[in-house]
Amino acid sequence: xxxxSILVAGALSLSMTAPAMAARDYISxxxxxxxxxxxxxxxxxxxxxxxxxxxxxxxxxxxxGFKLFCGGVGVSYPDITNASRAIKSSEMKTCADNGVKxxxxxxxxxxxIVLANSKKVAPLSLTRKDIFLALAAEVPxxxxxxxxVANPYKTWKEVNSSLPNTKIEVxxxxxxxxxxxxxxxxxMEGGCKTFDFxxxxxxxxxKSYKKVCHTVREDGAYVEAGENDNLIVQxxxxxxxxxxxxxxxxxxxxxxxxQGSVIEGKAPTFEAIAEGAYPVSRPLxxxxxxxxxxxxxxxxxxxAEFSSDKAWGEEGYLxxxxxxxxxxxxxxxxxQNIASLKTMDLK
Amino acid sequence: xxxNDNTTVKIxxxxxxxxxxxxxxxxxxxxxxxxxxxAIVLALSFVAFLFFTIISxxxxxxxxxxxxxxxxxxxxxxxxxxxAKANFPALxxxxxxxxxxxxxxxxxxxxxxxxxxxxxxxxxxxxIEADPKIIGTTLKFWVLADDDVDMFMKGxxxxxxxxxxxxxxDNQLTWIDKLIDDGRLERRFNWTFLxxxxxxxxxxxxILGAAKGSFLxxxxxxxxxxxxxxxxxxxxxxxxxxxxxxxxxxxxxxxxAAVPSIIFGLLGLAIFINFWGLPRSTPVVGGLVLTLxxxxxxxxxxxxxxxxxxxxxxxxxxxxxxxxxxxVTHHVLPLALPGMLTGTIIGMAQALGETAPLLMIGxxxxxxxxxxxxxxxxxxxxxxxYLWADSPERAFxxxxxxxxxxxxxFLVTMNSLAVFLRKKFEIKW
Numbered sequence: 001x002x003x004x005s006i007l008v009a010g011a012l013s014l015s016m017t018a019p020a021m022a023a024r025d026y027i028s029x030x031x032x033x034x035x036x037x038x039x040x041x042x043x044x045x046x047x048x049x050x051x052x053x054x055x056x057x058x059x060x061x062x063x064x065g066f067k068l069f070c071g072g073v074g075v076s077y078p079d080i081t082n083a084s085r086a087i088k089s090s091e092m093k094t095c096a097d098n099g100v101k102x103x104x105x106x107x108x109x110x111x112x113i114v115l116a117n118s119k120k121v122a123p124l125s126l127t128r129k130d131i132f133l134a135l136a137a138e139v140p141x142x143x144x145x146x147x148x149v150a151n152p153y154k155t156w157k158e159v160n161s162s163l164p165n166t167k168i169e170v171x172x173x174x175x176x177x178x179x180x181x182x183x184x185x186x187x188m189e190g191g192c193k194t195f196d197f198x199x200x201x202x203x204x205x206x207k208s209y210k211k212v213c214h215t216v217r218e219d220g221a222y223v224e225a226g227e228n229d230n231l232i233v234q235x236x237x238x239x240x241x242x243x244x245x246x247x248x249x250x251x252x253x254x255x256x257x258x259q260g261s262v263i264e265g266k267a268p269t270f271e272a273i274a275e276g277a278y279p280v281s282r283p284l285x286x287x288x289x290x291x292x293x294x295x296x297x298x299x300x301x302x303x304a305e306f307s308s309d310k311a312w313g314e315e316g317y318l319x320x321x322x323x324x325x326x327x328x329x330x331x332x333x334x335x336q337n338i339a340s341l342k343t344m345d346l347k
Numbered sequence: 348x349x350x351n352d353n354t355t356v357k358i359x360x361x362x363x364x365x366x367x368x369x370x371x372x373x374x375x376x377x378x379x380x381x382x383x384x385x386a387i388v389l390a391l392s393f394v395a396f397l398f399f400t401i402i403s404x405x406x407x408x409x410x411x412x413x414x415x416x417x418x419x420x421x422x423x424x425x426x427x428x429x430x431a432k433a434n435f436p437a438l439x440x441x442x443x444x445x446x447x448x449x450x451x452x453x454x455x456x457x458x459x460x461x462x463x464x465x466x467x468x469x470x471x472x473x474x475i476e477a478d479p480k481i482i483g484t485t486l487k488f489w490v491l492a493d494d495d496v497d498m499f500m501k502g503x504x505x506x507x508x509x510x511x512x513x514x515x516x517d518n519q520l521t522w523i524d525k526l527i528d529d530g531r532l533e534r535r536f537n538w539t540f541l542x543x544x545x546x547x548x549x550x551x552x553x554i555l556g557a558a559k560g561s562f563l564x565x566x567x568x569x570x571x572x573x574x575x576x577x578x579x580x581x582x583x584x585x586x587x588x589x590x591x592x593x594x595x596x597x598x599x600x601x602x603x604a605a606v607p608s609i610i611f612g613l614l615g616l617a618i619f620i621n622f623w624g625l626p627r628s629t630p631v632v633g634g635l636v637l638t639l640x641x642x643x644x645x646x647x648x649x650x651x652x653x654x655x656x657x658x659x660x661x662x663x664x665x666x667x668x669x670x671x672x673x674x675v676t677h678h679v680l681p682l683a684l685p686g687m688l689t690g691t692i693i694g695m696a697q698a699l700g701e702t703a704p705l706l707m708i709g710x711x712x713x714x715x716x717x718x719x720x721x722x723x724x725x726x727x728x729x730x731x732x733y734l735w736a737d738s739p740e741r742a743f744x745x746x747x748x749x750x751x752x753x754x755x756x757f758l759v760t761m762n763s764l765a766v767f768l769r770k771k772f773e774i775k776w
Contacts, residue, residue: 040547041547054714056713058709255513
């Protein structure tokens, strides 16, 4: 009797799952929270204008996205993953091990990372070296150049005498965030390299080079403010001495209350990022599983919508949302890749 | 001897001439009462502050700015068999240009078009598809204004700010003023908010998708957790022998009630999605996970209300020859049910506000289409609040607060229902 009822329950639960597994008539997208605001606009535009089902987009972070994406081939795995960095070779290997061998890489545009403060005070003019000295856990000892000490700097003026005498207090994303990865890589490592003895470490001892350049201080000067960029903007308004790190689209939307710091003589403007003159900007990508293109309805339509000029072009709606478009030649290259579904070489 | 006399005097004092000791006791009691009262006042003032900020932020989301357009559905735009292929945005732009014929430069035109929401083109498409006969005519329509215009209308963009610092430019301001003077720009009740799914355009974003997702998820949760919870409570309280095993089960149930909810999400991911292969991001998985989460609450509440049924009821039923099962189903369970229902509703209200376990099973997602069934991808109210709070557009701030208002309405309704049921069916022994 007991065994029987357990069997019946098991059969019931299996029969419940059967119809759900048979097919999926919408596109499933996962990945970066930075690409999320752009991908969702395209998805919505695609759904509303073609009458197809609107793709489902989960914001899992770039790393989480690859993990799901590389899980395997089949309707229960996502079709596309968004990323605010290129796929790593370890992730490609996971993909290949799980049978995801044909991946199309599409670069969609650029995002600038800004270091902003409240409009109530003057904007800062920084170099990447200043940023490194202000935020790294270990910096070259001012007394004995060539040696590293725990970061002694408390105010911006101590870092660079041309900066104001305010406390270093920077609100930024936690280590799980792609924005943090990119900021560390572009701004901090950029400043780190200006010290010759650290630069020479890159060849001799790559591991400790990375540790020095990529470790953010944990003594309270850098405050992990969570993934919510709106919250950082609000905190900056309340505290004019604090600086915040977030994506360009948030600066664009809140230009009346916060301003981006000038980095190496370049203000974070749309034009400066598009030209590649602003030093802290990174490319955004998405990756498509080729095996799914003909299986899941609407895949081709979504890809065509994304690579159309009205979406990622210079005057496109993604630019209105704060994404920095690619130069024309690059756009052409990637739309050709999409049209021919040119897959990446798996290493 | 004198000291002895004094003590007897103290003891025999009456209330009309209280001793110092008695006064001190009264004073301590007064302070204790005041302390309790001030704790309640403090808690209530926090609630009042919460409600005040949310309502003052969110009430404006229930209206939305609309612009009136004269749209000419030119026949040559609809030469293609497939009406959806027509260039609807061009129709909108055309009618905007007709209203402001002086706007010539490309830059200015772009600014002019940006006053209208992209939703306007979708709306024209819907209208044409519903009634293709209107092709060739000119009709007046109220279409959604862009979210920046809406923010300006709601006073959230300051026109005295420096032009570079606001999202509405000077020439856009003059156009907006003219539209208002002509009676072509006004705020209306925002039906879109209550009748549509999520959107990346704040003016188009609605709560219905999330509300329906919550409803479907809770439906699954209720229909699974109530019968299972009641059955377990009845078994444990009325039938189970008292031994080490039932003690172990009881400890585990009490522990489960205190386990962080994200653990249930991980369990759901491992079992329901990876092992059973149920589809991600769907109410069926969400409902199953929340069932696991609410079960301990229901079982504990159910057992408590079964315990409060006096043993005399059971003894009387058994005494007149009822079987154990008849005793339970005819007498004990009906008497305990109001308490069980209260526990269930409170468990449901808890499940309604839960996001953490749903994160693991993919319900934190951008979903535009309103879910039609339990296997459609969907999201829930608290997740929608989280997603909107994280959106860059300023206009989502008020949508977030409005969504919180709606969630709070549901919670208050459910909790008052619980109180009502308790008051109505409660039996005092």
